[in-house]
Amino acid sequence: MTFFEELKWRGLIKDMTNNEDFEEKLNKGGMIFYWGTDPTADSLHIGHYSSLLMAKRLMLHGHKPILLIGGSTGMIGDPRPTAEREIIDKEEVFKNAECLKKQVASIVGEDVEFVNNYDWTKDVTFLDFLRDIGKYINVNYMLSKDIIKRRLDTGITYAEFSYTLLQAFDFLKLFESKNCELQIGGSDQWGNLTSGVELIGKKLGKEAYAFTMPLILDATGNKFGKSEGNALWLDINKTSGYDIYQYLINSSDEKVEEYLKVFTFLSREEIEDIMKKHKEKPEDRLAQKTLAYEFVKDLHGTEEADAAKNKSEALFGKMDTDSLEIEEIEAKVGSNILDVLVSAGITPSKSEGRRLVTQGGISVDSEKILDPNFIVENEVVVIQKGKKVFKKVKLTK
RNA sequence: GGAGGGUUAGCGAAGUGGUCAAACGCGGCAGACUGUAAAUCUGUUCCUUCGGGUUCCAUGGUUCAAAUCCAUGACCCUCCA
Numbered sequence: 001m002t003f004f005e006e007l008k009w010r011g012l013i014k015d016m017t018n019n020e021d022f023e024e025k026l027n028k029g030g031m032i033f034y035w036g037t038d039p040t041a042d043s044l045h046i047g048h049y050s051s052l053l054m055a056k057r058l059m060l061h062g063h064k065p066i067l068l069i070g071g072s073t074g075m076i077g078d079p080r081p082t083a084e085r086e087i088i089d090k091e092e093v094f095k096n097a098e099c100l101k102k103q104v105a106s107i108v109g110e111d112v113e114f115v116n117n118y119d120w121t122k123d124v125t126f127l128d129f130l131r132d133i134g135k136y137i138n139v140n141y142m143l144s145k146d147i148i149k150r151r152l153d154t155g156i157t158y159a160e161f162s163y164t165l166l167q168a169f170d171f172l173k174l175f176e177s178k179n180c181e182l183q184i185g186g187s188d189q190w191g192n193l194t195s196g197v198e199l200i201g202k203k204l205g206k207e208a209y210a211f212t213m214p215l216i217l218d219a220t221g222n223k224f225g226k227s228e229g230n231a232l233w234l235d236i237n238k239t240s241g242y243d244i245y246q247y248l249i250n251s252s253d254e255k256v257e258e259y260l261k262v263f264t265f266l267s268r269e270e271i272e273d274i275m276k277k278h279k280e281k282p283e284d285r286l287a288q289k290t291l292a293y294e295f296v297k298d299l300h301g302t303e304e305a306d307a308a309k310n311k312s313e314a315l316f317g318k319m320d321t322d323s324l325e326i327e328e329i330e331a332k333v334g335s336n337i338l339d340v341l342v343s344a345g346i347t348p349s350k351s352e353g354r355r356l357v358t359q360g361g362i363s364v365d366s367e368k369i370l371d372p373n374f375i376v377e378n379e380v381v382v383i384q385k386g387k388k389v390f391k392k393v394k395l396t397k
Numbered sequence: 398g399g400a401g402g403g404u405u406a407g408c409g410a411a412g413u414g415g416u417c418a419a420a421c422g423c424g425g426c427a428g429a430c431u432g433u434a435a436a437u438c439u440g441u442u443c444c445u446u447c448g449g450g451u452u453c454c455a456u457g458g459u460u461c462a463a464a465u466c467c468a469u470g471a472c473c474c475u476c477c478a
Contacts, residue, residue: 155473155474246433249433249434250433250434251434252434252435253432253434253435254434254435255434255435256434281432282432282434283431283432283434284432285432285433285434288432288433288434312433315433316433347426349443349444349445350444350445350446351443351444351445352426352441352442354445354447355426355427355440355441355442356426356427356441358441359426359427359428359440359441360427360428361426361427361428362427385426385427386426386427386428387427387433388433
């Protein structure tokens with residue numbers, strides 16, 4: 001199986017430019033490629049992870065990565081299908097950019113070259129931009145992009161409309177200055193990638209390459225990686241290894257094979273073997289367990305993966321709560337259960353706590369609590385919400 | 398520049414003076430069933446000291462009573478020029 005065939009098999013290529021020698025060059029290695037991300041938050045979330053992994057895969061195959069941080073594009077905002085984006089502060093953009101840089105380096109390795117498109121766009125005048133870039137791209141071409149088309153009846157500002165030009169400009173710059181021939185991105189970026197290829201073709205008469213990865217969805221068709229309505233972050237201080245492990249171990253049978261292919265470096269033989277065993281005895285959840293472990297291992301290291309696995313097995317297997325870290329909370333010994341729930345961050349309000357208690361969703365030290373007036377007497381208690389959320393808390397004396 | 402339409406809970410969307418803490422769908426959470434899966438069924442989904450309190454773009458006003466009427470402003474859409 002060639003490298004290209006492997007990527008296909010993993011389902012990692014959605015759209016690609018139609019170059020004759022692309023497959024060959026990809027297999028050969030040695031291309032300089034880039035992918036970009038706009039610093040709209042101070043951490044990447046799990047949705048970005050498949051791009052990071054793709055970069056890693058390409059690196060392992062001998063291609064050279066550049067990560068572009070969208071200092072300027074981040075200030076404009078990539079058009080979303082539904083509505084205009086909020087504009088972000090300049091300072092915030094720069095602060096986020098620094099965080100992302102560190103994070104990517106820690107995940108993909110130190111061999112990544114970082115560039116910020118702010119560096120080459122900040123001094124370009126509007127007039128120059130129109131002459132040097134605007135002259136090469138036809139508005140009809142831009143209007144035919146899916147993302148723009150969809151926004152035409154709900155409205156799109158000139159700024160967001162121009163976003164794709166900025167990104168095309170980036171590709172052109174990197175192509176010229178760093179001989180970067182390939183851009184990768186999520187499938188929602190397809191329009192922006194092709195703008196760059198178009199611009200390079202028209203302005204320089206040269207051929208550039210691009211491909212996108214499919215958007216990963218969960219079983220219900222939503223964007224992959226939202227847990228309890230919150231994004232799962234790649235920053236361990238924002239989302240623990242255990243939380244990611246739990247999210248993945250809950251993957252549905254129909255999705256788990258896809259996730260193994262996309263999110264792990266296990267070989268085709270290994271994955272096929274796991275799936276075979278899994279299908280024989282699905283209730284063992286071998287595929288989910290492997291996925292969760294591999295994912296956390298690649299992201300945070302073996303130690304963290306082991307810890308997450310042990311914690312998960314302890315809680316769901318033997319109901320052994322020793323592995324839980326104790327969290328000190330403000331509520332005092334002798335407080336009402338509702339205050340403890342809010343204080344421990346298990347429920348956002350007492351009303352919600354009351355509802356949960358009355359519905360039988362809360363246990364304290366493995367005993368179901370049904371009375372919202374329940375008083376917590378012990379100093380250290382394990383509180384369980386539903387089946388999957390556990391917290392061991394220490395109350396104030 | 399002219400004419401018209403819109404802004405309602407996380408999202409979509411009803412509601413056009415009191416019966417509105419606001420229908421319905423999605424999403425979320427919990428319960429049952431299970432394999433920590435999916436599907437299905439049930440409950441729930443602003444806060445609360447359970448008396449009540451604070452909401453329907455913003456600010457004023459009319460009224461015993463406003464998401465609903467009026468004024469001004471902000472933002473958005475459609476058509477015409």
